[in-house]
Amino acid sequence: MAVTxxxxxxxxLGTMGAALALNIAEKGFPIAVWNRTTAVTRDFHASAGALAxxxxxxxxxxxxxxxxxxxRAIILMVPAGQAVDDQLAALAPLLSPDDLVIDAGNxxxxxxxxxxxxxxxxxxxxxxxxxxxxxxxxxxxxxxGGRAEDWDRMAEVFRAIAARAEDGTPCADxxxxxxxxxxxxxxxxxxxxxDMQMIAEVYGVMRDGLGMDAPQIAPVFAGWNAGVLRSYxxxxxAKVAAATDPVTGGPLLDMIVDAAGQKGxxxxxxxxxxxxxxxxxxxEAAVMARNVSSRRGERAAGEAVYGPAPGRVDLPLDDLxxxxxxxxxxxxxQGFAMMTAAAGEFGWALRMPAIARVxxxxxxxxxxxxxxxxxxxxxxxxxxxxxxxxxxDLLRQTVPALRRVVAAGALHGLGLPALSSGLAWFDLMRTAxxxxxxxxxxxxxxxxxxxxxxxxxxxxHGPWAGH
Numbered sequence: 001m002a003v004t005x006x007x008x009x010x011x012x013l014g015t016m017g018a019a020l021a022l023n024i025a026e027k028g029f030p031i032a033v034w035n036r037t038t039a040v041t042r043d044f045h046a047s048a049g050a051l052a053x054x055x056x057x058x059x060x061x062x063x064x065x066x067x068x069x070x071x072r073a074i075i076l077m078v079p080a081g082q083a084v085d086d087q088l089a090a091l092a093p094l095l096s097p098d099d100l101v102i103d104a105g106n107x108x109x110x111x112x113x114x115x116x117x118x119x120x121x122x123x124x125x126x127x128x129x130x131x132x133x134x135x136x137x138x139x140x141x142x143x144x145g146g147r148a149e150d151w152d153r154m155a156e157v158f159r160a161i162a163a164r165a166e167d168g169t170p171c172a173d174x175x176x177x178x179x180x181x182x183x184x185x186x187x188x189x190x191x192x193x194x195d196m197q198m199i200a201e202v203y204g205v206m207r208d209g210l211g212m213d214a215p216q217i218a219p220v221f222a223g224w225n226a227g228v229l230r231s232y233x234x235x236x237x238a239k240v241a242a243a244t245d246p247v248t249g250g251p252l253l254d255m256i257v258d259a260a261g262q263k264g265x266x267x268x269x270x271x272x273x274x275x276x277x278x279x280x281x282x283x284e285a286a287v288m289a290r291n292v293s294s295r296r297g298e299r300a301a302g303e304a305v306y307g308p309a310p311g312r313v314d315l316p317l318d319d320l321x322x323x324x325x326x327x328x329x330x331x332x333x334q335g336f337a338m339m340t341a342a343a344g345e346f347g348w349a350l351r352m353p354a355i356a357r358v359x360x361x362x363x364x365x366x367x368x369x370x371x372x373x374x375x376x377x378x379x380x381x382x383x384x385x386x387x388x389x390x391x392x393d394l395l396r397q398t399v400p401a402l403r404r405v406v407a408a409g410a411l412h413g414l415g416l417p418a419l420s421s422g423l424a425w426f427d428l429m430r431t432a433x434x435x436x437x438x439x440x441x442x443x444x445x446x447x448x449x450x451x452x453x454x455x456x457x458x459x460x461h462g463p464w465a466g467h
Contacts, residue, residue: 005069006030006056008157010077011087012105013044017077019136020104020129020161025054027160032056034064061090071098073154080107088120095122100150104129108268109179109186112145113346116178125150126178128185130363131163139163141363142172143188143355145181163362166371171362175355176348183272183342184355187335190269190283192233192364193262194331197286197418199237202320205405209313209414214251218242220317228325228394231367260290269338278341281421282331289417309413315405322401323419329395330422332373333385340382352377386429399426 006029010021013035021044024031031054035041038059045057058064065072072095076087084103091101100123103112112126125146129136142158144151151174162172175181199221206212206220221238225231243252270287273280292299336352343350356374360366376388385391406423409416428434440451441462450460 004030005067006032006054007069007072009033009064009068009072009074011035011061011064011074012077013040014077015133016129016136018044019133020075020077020140021055022048022051023137023139023161024157025051027157028054029157029160030054030056032058032064032067034058034061062094065091065094070096071100071153072096073100073102073157075102075104077104080105081111084111084115088115088124092121097122099123100125100153102127102154103182106185106189106265107179107182109145109183112179112182116146123147123150125154126182127158128175128181128188130185130188132364135163135362139171139362141188141358141361141366143181143184143358144172144174145176145179145183146174147177148174163366165357165360169357169360171358171360173351173354173358176343176350178346178348180346180348180350183346183348184339184350186265186269186272187339188359188363188365189265190280190286191331191335193266193269193286193290194282194418195231195233195328195365197289198282198324198327198331198422199233200289201409201414201416201419202324202405203237203241205313205315205320205409205414205416206317208309208311209315209408209412210317211312214241214253224321224324227321228369229321229328229367231369232364233367257296258293259296260293262287262290266290272342273338276338276341276345278334278338279425280334280338281425282327282334282418285417285421289415311412311414313408313412313414315408319401319404322398323405326395326398326402326426327419327422328367328369329391329398330386330426331418332369333391334425336373336377337384352381384429386426395426399423402426 008024008029009032010017011034013033021031021033033041033044033055041057041059045052045055048055056067058067076084078084078087084105084107088101102125104127107126115124125144127145128143129140131140139162142162144158158172159170162170164170175184203217206217218238218241221234221241225234225238241253245252245255248255266283266287270284339350353374356370356377360370372390373385376385376390386395402419402423406416406420443449444451444462445464448461448465453459
């Protein structure tokens with residue numbers, strides 16, 4: 001019996017690539033695989049077990065292409081940047097115009113835009129994949145960018161391997177043209193930074209403000225995970241706090257160095273928000289906090305000069321839960337507003353309800369709240385989430401607690417940059433008459449930049465003009 005040649009291939013058998021290839025094979029799609037290091041390819045195939053019959057290992061890139069039936073679809077799981085360009089150049093003489101190459105790594109969407117318009121001799125699309133190794137193996141969230149016809153061609157595979165929401169819907173969808181998929185993935189990662197930072201801030205209030213130890217904190221997070229905050233990040237925060245260090249026998253959390261790593265996607269989101277003129281202060285604060293966390297020597301010097309913060313606060317745990325709910329809503333509202341601005345700037349037909357639905361499972365920021373966000377965005381995709389009736393009611397209930405938590409942090413020296421930034425943005429967004437009239441007056445005074453008047457009169461400068 002003749003073996004059917006695969007139409008799907010994958011380049012790059014690192015942690016994510018290997019997991020994704022096994023997922024594709026497990027869902028019934030034969031797949032050809034190649035890694036630059038031949039031994040990696042051989043070892044991967046040898047360890048595939050019952051799935052090995054659906055996996056076609058190749059020892060050269062030419063052999064990979066020859067092992068596939070056309071039209072081919074080759075998924076790249078290689079490091080972002082030059083490695084992708086090098087791989088596209090290597091594939092160019094081997095593929096036909098109807099073949100499709102899919103960059104499924106953490107690419108900067110500007111690079112994806114550039115590659116999409118570079119006149120490649122084959123079809124190309126950029127796809128955001130979220131969920132880490134576990135997601136890649138058993139069901140990620142997939143955010144596809146590129147031509148609609150290329151999405152249609154791969155939709156069966158992507159939907160088959162994607163995570164499933166509680167209603168059974170696959171968490172894979174087409175985001176829009178060119179770099180739309182990688183852009184949405186970047187915003188996802190920015191929200192991920194902010195979500196993690198706010199959880200860390202609340203953990204800090206419990207540890208330093210309330211004097212709780214990690215074993216006491218763990219059940220608090222676990223309890224919150226049964227309510228409005230139910231999410232992957234709250235779930236794993238409880239597990240991290242509960243873990244025992246096998247070396248000391250004490251809480252593992254107390255032995256982890258307090259310097260957070262980052263791969264740059266959150267920073268990309270913050271930079272692009274500035275380019276778009278869209279405020280995302282919670283995400284920006286989270287990026288800033290990660291940068292500060294790495295400055296351990298300077299932080300120690302600062303404490304030596306100024307002394308430790310007073311620390312202890314008098315707050316109920318319910319206030320911390322409510323503050324985290326409010327912060328989460330405000331963060332997501334900023335993220336969706338940024339994507340709305342990007343849709344207009346880049347001509348993408350980003351569908352906000354579909355994005356919220358894709359994020360409901362498989363990805364790192366998956367949470368129960370995204371069901372309500374999808375519904376609210378379905379009612380009005382361009383309305384800021386903080387103005388949607390459901391979330392406006394929730395914010396009315398939770399913002400008072402956010403104020404108390406932020407105020408207590410400020411009074412007792414507990415740094416809460418993300419929660420504080422969320423509250424400041426909320427207060428600016430709910431104030432009809434702001435204070436930028438003073439800035440406009442200053443700008444006109446020193447630079448004659450002009451200003452508009454509330455009464456509409458045509459007097460663009462103040463009395464200082466000409467003096």
